[in-house]
Amino acid sequence: MRSFKFIAESSSNGVIERDFTVGEVSGVLWSPASGADRAPLVLMGHGGGNHKKHPAMAGRAELLVTGCGFHVACIDAPGHGDRPRTAHDEQEIAELFRARAAGEPEGPIVVRYNAHLAELAVPEWQATLDALTELPEIGADGPVGYFGVNMGTAIGVPLVAADPRITAAVFGQHWPDVLAEKARQITIPIEYDMQWDDEHIPREAGLALFDAFASKEKTLHANAGRHKELPRFEAASAVRFFARHLGRAATVPA
Amino acid sequence: MRSFKFIAESSSNGVIERDFTVGEVSGVLWSPASGADRAPLVLMGHGGGNHKKHPAMAGRAELLVTGCGFHVACIDAPGHGDRPRTAHDEQEIAELFRARAAGEPEGPIVVRYNAHLAELAVPEWQATLDALTELPEIGADGPVGYFGVNMGTAIGVPLVAADPRITAAVFGQHWPDVLAEKARQITIPIEYDMQWDDEHIPREAGLALFDAFASKEKTLHANAGRHKELPRFEAASAVRFFARHLGRAATVPA
Numbered sequence: 080m081r082s083f084k085f086i087a088e089s090s091s092n093g094v095i096e097r098d099f100t101v102g103e104v105s106g107v108l109w110s111p112a113s114g115a116d117r118a119p120l121v122l123m124g125h126g127g128g129n130h131k132k133h134p135a136m137a138g139r140a141e142l143l144v145t146g147c148g149f150h151v152a153c154i155d156a157p158g159h160g161d162r163p164r165t166a167h168d169e170q171e172i173a174e175l176f177r178a179r180a181a182g183e184p185e186g187p188i189v190v191r192y193n194a195h196l197a198e199l200a201v202p203e204w205q206a207t208l209d210a211l212t213e214l215p216e217i218g219a220d221g222p223v224g225y226f227g228v229n230m231g232t233a234i235g236v237p238l239v240a241a242d243p244r245i246t247a248a249v250f251g252q253h254w255p256d257v258l259a260e261k262a263r264q265i266t267i268p269i270e271y272d273m274q275w276d277d278e279h280i281p282r283e284a285g286l287a288l289f290d291a292f293a294s295k296e297k298t299l300h301a302n303a304g305r306h307k308e309l310p311r312f313e314a315a316s317a318v319r320f321f322a323r324h325l326g327r328a329a330t331v332p333a
Numbered sequence: 334m335r336s337f338k339f340i341a342e343s344s345s346n347g348v349i350e351r352d353f354t355v356g357e358v359s360g361v362l363w364s365p366a367s368g369a370d371r372a373p374l375v376l377m378g379h380g381g382g383n384h385k386k387h388p389a390m391a392g393r394a395e396l397l398v399t400g401c402g403f404h405v406a407c408i409d410a411p412g413h414g415d416r417p418r419t420a421h422d423e424q425e426i427a428e429l430f431r432a433r434a435a436g437e438p439e440g441p442i443v444v445r446y447n448a449h450l451a452e453l454a455v456p457e458w459q460a461t462l463d464a465l466t467e468l469p470e471i472g473a474d475g476p477v478g479y480f481g482v483n484m485g486t487a488i489g490v491p492l493v494a495a496d497p498r499i500t501a502a503v504f505g506q507h508w509p510d511v512l513a514e515k516a517r518q519i520t521i522p523i524e525y526d527m528q529w530d531d532e533h534i535p536r537e538a539g540l541a542l543f544d545a546f547a548s549k550e551k552t553l554h555a556n557a558g559r560h561k562e563l564p565r566f567e568a569a570s571a572v573r574f575f576a577r578h579l580g581r582a583a584t585v586p587a
Contacts, residue, residue: 333573
């Protein structure tokens with residue numbers, strides 16, 4: 080097992096934030112300040128170009144911790160946040176910016192680059208989960224959720240397909256090309272977010288990835304709007320989804 | 334205006350239930366027992382073959398009244414509940430049962446019969462709304478929602494297209510054939526429920542009706558499962574949707 084250690088701790092608004100490392104991987108664990116009672120864990124995957132403490136991550140973590148009493152963990156993806164970029168990372172990012180500037184479709188580059196990052200990230204997440212479930216306040220038997228859209232879905236779908244410890248997941252906003260095959264192996268409850276007028280991901284592509292999940296319980300949330308306009312109330316919806324499936328009450332805004 | 338009168342009143346679990354008539358139309362108004370403060374009104378349309386006090390209606394009303402403090406009204410559709418069936422009603426219902434028994438598609442009969450009922454029901458709903466907004470605990474200026482799936486959508490879509498007093502609506506589970514044209518006139522916020530594996534309404538038909546709404550804010554909730562398996566948590570979701578759009582806090586289960 081890769082070595083796990085906490086390297087910093089702070090606290091605000093009822094949430095304890097502990098930075099940690101698992102081998103080379105930098106992560107953060109948010110927990111209720113109110114006590115060390117055993118509680119379910121939600122893993123969060125951040126979006127491409129972001130990092131573990133991006134405001135979207137911190138905001139969702141606060142809803143999950145203060146609304147449900149969950150522990151919430153996020154790790155930096157390879158080449159993101161506190162982690163170094165390789166020459167290959169730089170090359171793919173440059174290619175993405177070039178395509179974007181030229182008005183070419185981003186999909187083929189994002190799909191290929193995210194698939195590469197997922198291959199590296201899945202074992203990193205599994206090592207992180209090994210370590211976190213040894214903490215007494217989480218434990219090895221408790222339910223675990225996964226929450227990540229965009230690149231968080233590109234990494235999360237193969238992770239969930241590979242790891243039976245994860246029992247409920249919220250995904251969204253990705254292409255089916257690489258992921259549909261893994262999605263067909265997934266049977267846990269799923270909530271899936273897509274944007275009805277996504278300028279990057281064709282509507283049929285979003286619907287096809289949702290369709291691929293083998294889960295008996297799955298819900299698609301499709302909102303009018305463009306790629307970056309995912310409504311904020313979907314974060315609260317995800318929190319309630321985890322409350323239902325990980326066995327906690329939820330106190331979050333409507 | 335058709336004559337409005339309350340004809341019965343009872344109370345349980347924090348909800349006052351008052352039966353009323355508007356002309357020939359039988360209805361029910363559920364209100365918070367806690368007081369007569371002015372509060373928003375949600376109109377509920379029941380499903381085909383059901384009636385204003387069907388358990389699905391009473392259950393949703395209880396969530397809306399006790400969770401948000403709303404007033405909630407439901408009227409029997411023509412030929413339903415306390416209202417007489419015409420020879421034409423009997424004929425269409427027999428034709429529906431015949432098709433069902435023969436394993437033929439229900440869609441063409443349901444679409445045609447519901448469109449007929451909607452023509453009768455829209456002016457009935459408008460007369461009901463005229464009367465209810467004269468009550469001091471509702472008032473003429475407050476926001477009004479509409480909540481109805483199945484036949485409740487067949488009646489609700491033309492009603493919402495015709496009546497600007499309704500400012501937010503939850504619809505679902507119908508065909509686009511007759512309704513898409515009306516949906517294209519609707520711009521208020523919409524939540525739309527469909528079943529991903531509906532054996533009566535083809536997936537493309539459900540998606541086409543959702544797509545037709547001109548609303549800038551609209552959300553599709555598509556759940557795995559057959560026509561009658563709409564998950565119960567979608568009722569709570571609808572309540573939260575009305576809380577957001579009619580300006581109230583919500584206390585409902587996740």
